Amino acid sequence: MIKTVRPKLEFLSKEFIQKIIEEAHEILEKQGVFVENEEALKLFKEAGMRVDEQTQRVYITRQLAEDSLSSAPSIIRLYDRTGEKEFIVGKDHVHFDPGSAAITILDHKTSEERKPVSEDLVKFCRLTDCLEHYDFQSTGIVSSDVPDLISDSYRLYIGLQFSAKPVVTGTFRVEGFKPMHDMLVAVRGGEENLAEKPLAIFDACPSPPLKWSNLTTQSLIDSAQAGIPSELISMGMTGATSPVTIAGTLVQHVAENLSGVVITQLAKKGAPVIFGGSPSSFDMRKGTTPMGAIETMMIDSAYTQIGKYLNLPTHAYMGLSDSKINDSQAGLETGIGAVMAALSGVNVISGPGMMNFESCQSLEKLVVDNEICGMACRAIEGISQRDEPIAKNLFEGFTQETQFLTMPHTRKWYKEEHTFPGIIDRDTYDYWVSLGKKSIADRASEEVDRLLKETPPSLLDDDILQELRKIMDSDAKACGVSSLPEIKL
Amino acid sequence: MNKEEILKRMRTAIVEGNKDETEALANEAIKQKLDLNDVIDKGYVPGIEKVGDLWEKGEYFLPELITSAECMKGAMKVLRPELEKAHVSARSKGKVIIGTVEGDIHDIGKNLVASMLSANGFQVIDLGADVKLEKFVEKAEAENADFICLSALLTTTMLGQKKVVEMLKEKNLAGRYKVLVGGAPVNQKWADDIGANGYGENAMVAVRITKKLTGE
Missing domain, CATH: 1.10.1240.10 (Methionine synthase domain)
Known part of the structure; x- marks a missing residue:
């Protein structure tokens, strides 16, 4: 049998990749990077780096960057809540998770954005849990019915309760790490167990160009020491906060990511770290940052290729849209992004459900995007030789009446070779009319209701839940929040 | 020449x-x-x-x-x-205190507005990003400003805009300064709700609205 080829999208030649990395090294060495965190500055000094205390600028030698690259693992294993199901983050494995930290939700009934509340967050987590093409969940909605101070830990608190999938999350404040870590430890049953079987990824976003704020640096350090994988989210905007050319933005992206890798490795050698980002093309007319722009996706795909060249697991914000409603723009931008991401072999693809420049989640879109992700996953399985010979035997003695529907060969392979979507419309026109001429958004809305009604939530064991509650309550109390919203199912 | x-x-x-x-x-x-x-x-x-x-x-x-x-x-x-x-002051359409509110480091939008206002004849005092809320009021008082422009990119920080308006009320300065708000999560409704004098969805609109408020 001929080996199946994994279809691949690559924008850069090896020579181009090396040149980009070369310039990134030079920037780190000669211009440096800002690190607004005392602990990290101390680590840099101990590693013999030149540190300008006044400006908090650190110059990173090529040697240290290269050492950090070689001590960072090329594969990360994540485990679901039970600790039994393993997900490999690395090589060309692809995992989709919903886009994170939306501050609004699109209300299907009114077609308007509104502030999400806990009930929306619970629905979002439950849906993510039961939609098959999302391997990971994300703390994708910032619930407006709890004070901002605890909105980071609260998102995780709800996520862990209502989905068994590994979770992509992150802190909004330095103090947020501890309660969030405590919750993960509670679920896993011990700090060592958590380090051994990570359940969460923590996102850390540098501020472009080339600056690590106190919060993100601390998140990198704390995560590294706890064995939690950090995801580096560089987000240059072409021509605004990074060079306007795609290759120029890649240089900055690589420099920022490299410096992030160095921080994690200084905090703990061998700490898991993911080469990721959320850069975007900057619209010079509107002053906005379109995530659905083809140039945004080209940047994502290209830095992923570079991340792979550096032997690191990769992440990108793809498979999302800037549309404000579930229209064709929402589908086309998400579709192109998801397929490009999968073909690029991005290991963690965050984006589904998201719209309006990474600010809004839609439950309906989450359902539609699940199908898009399914299609993308099918595409990268490639085309296989299933039989020897391939098919010539099927034509032996064929006549004008020959058809394939009843052949055992068809029965044997049709489910392997072809996928069957849920809410994508493949009906005949008349049948579609008879069903009420529904749009995909309408069908998705019905599917949201059906899934929530028919799928029992994957709840936590009661004793662990009690422990989580205790952690959440004490965090809330420490922040002066006396009560939390009642969760109704 | x-x-x-x-x-x-x-x-x-x-x-x-x-x-x-x-x-x-x-x-x-x-x-x-x-x-x-x-x-x-x-x-x-x-x-x-x-x-x-x-x-x-x-x-x-x-x-x-x-x-x-x-x-x-x-x-x-x-x-x-x-x-x-020569003891002549440059003609100014008004004095503007501008900045991105506390807790928010995003300043691209604010910079665009500051540049355009300044180019259009306003005297602009840019306080930068992550500006303590009290500082807007203090600076406006010290500079005898006409406008306070508050930028926020995050929903969490846009509350700062509301707080500045409230702060002005507490100090009996409501109406003394025209307060303009902007930023990705901000809209006209928000501006109305918090009692701001204006909202501009981009830098050009911000200039238009500021000019309009000067009576031009």
Whole structure:
């Protein structure tokens, strides 16, 4: 049998990749990077780096960057809540998770954005849990019915309760790490167990160009020491906060990511770290940052290729849209992004459900995007030789009446070779009319209701839940929040 | 070079975003002892207005817009000390205190608005990003400002805009300053809800609204 080829999208030649990395090294060495965190500055000094205390600028030698690259693992294993199901983050494995930290939700009934509340967050987590093409969940909605101070830990608190999938999350404040870590430890049953079987990824976003704020640096350090994988989210905007050319933005992206890798490795050698980002093309007319722009996706795909060249697991914000409603723009931008991401072999693809420049989640879109992700996953399985010979035997003695529907060969392979979507419309026109001429958004809305009604939530064991509650309550109390919203199912 | 020639070249330099030329012409005007406010009104201002037109027509994009605004700023930097020397103040449409509110480090949008306001004849005092809320009020008081412009990119920080409006009320300064709000999560409804005087969805609209509030 001929080996199946994994279809691949690559924008850069090896020579181009090396040149980009070369310039990134030079920037780190000669211009440096800002690190607004005392602990990290101390680590840099101990590693013999030149540190300008006044400006908090650190110059990173090529040697240290290269050492950090070689001590960072090329594969990360994540485990679901039970600790039994393993997900490999690395090589060309692809995992989709919903886009994170939306501050609004699109209300299907009114077609308007509104502030999400806990009930929306619970629905979002439950849906993510039961939609098959999302391997990971994300703390994708910032619930407006709890004070901002605890909105980071609260998102995780709800996520862990209502989905068994590994979770992509992150802190909004330095103090947020501890309660969030405590919750993960509670679920896993011990700090060592958590380090051994990570359940969460923590996102850390540098501020472009080339600056690590106190919060993100601390998140990198704390995560590294706890064995939690950090995801580096560089987000240059072409021509605004990074060079306007795609290759120029890649240089900055690589420099920022490299410096992030160095921080994690200084905090703990061998700490898991993911080469990721959320850069975007900057619209010079509107002053906005379109995530659905083809140039945004080209940047994502290209830095992923570079991340792979550096032997690191990769992440990108793809498979999302800037549309404000579930229209064709929402589908086309998400579709192109998801397929490009999968073909690029991005290991963690965050984006589904998201719209309006990474600010809004839609439950309906989450359902539609699940199908898009399914299609993308099918595409990268490639085309296989299933039989020897391939098919010539099927034509032996064929006549004008020959058809394939009843052949055992068809029965044997049709489910392997072809996928069957849920809410994508493949009906005949008349049948579609008879069903009420529904749009995909309408069908998705019905599917949201059906899934929530028919799928029992994957709840936590009661004793662990009690422990989580205790952690959440004490965090809330420490922040002066006396009560939390009642969760109704 | 006669005055007409200078004025014409000033306009072109602004439209083309030629910073060296804009500043050289400002120095030339000083050398020739021209009426500097007249030069600003008839040379530079028509230039920036033309830039606004080109933006409206969709010919100019942000890089052209902001480069021209920066040229304008450069010219004023040369001219202002001369005007002060002559005890003439540069004509100003009003004094603006601008900044991104506490907890928010995003300043691209704010910078665009600051540049455009300054280019359009407002005196802009930019407090930067992550600005303590009290500082907006203190600075406005100290500078005897006309406008307070508050930028916020995050929903969590846009509350800061509301707090500044409340702070003004507490200090019995409501109505003393016109408060303008902007930023990705902000909209007209939010501006109305918190009692701000205006909201602009982009830098050009911000200029239009600020001008309108001055009664122009």
